[in-house]
Amino acid sequence: MSENPQRGRLSSRLLSRGQEPDPRFTLANERTFLAWIRTALAFLAGGVAVEAFAADVFEDPYRTIISVLTIGVGLLISVGAALRWLNIERSMRQGRPLPMPLIIPLLSFACGVAMAVVIVLVVLT
Template identity: 90%
Template sequence: MSENPQRGRLSARLLAHGTEPDPRFTLANERTFLAWIRTALAFLAGGVAVEAFAAEVFADPYRTVVSVLTISVGLLISVGAALRWLNVERSMRLGHPLPMPLIIPLLSFASGVAMAVIIVLVVLD
């Protein structure tokens, strides 16, 4: 495929192969990406809220651990969302089946670990 003159260098490099998919599918992929970003921002806000407002619930070092864990989950979700968007876009362009959403088990596992840590800290406190 020749390089599309309307596409920037980064886009041409990341999405070099295949044919342009139907814009509706690309836009749906972007909406899904934005939904994951909203989830990541919610985890970021939750981590900040724990650090700022949970002084009565958790002692200082535990509160920081919970806050950092929660913010880290948000970071992982945002990175996973970007990789998912790129992999889905490439699959659509190449006519391949859509990849398995690895971000979902990651989110489930990370959320479970965060909840387990909070439960342990509340019980020990």
């Protein structure tokens, strides 16, 4: 495998096969990645906000659990966004169909669980 002189070592290693796609598609993939990162940051901020400002709503152990779970979802979304960006970029370069977005069911499931936990805690307290 020869290194592409126009790319760094890491990008040559991660994107070694195929042809360079149309820059518009690569930039669209990057915009989607950044949108997922914004979502991950929102979850991070939400987890911090719950821990900092929800003392009147949730007791201490419950508040901490909700915060950690919310921040954990943000972490999973950010890792999933990076993997999705890489998989799509590789698919475009190799002319393969785009992979199914597995990050969307993860986010939907996590939001559903979070809402159920909050509803149960609000009803119980």
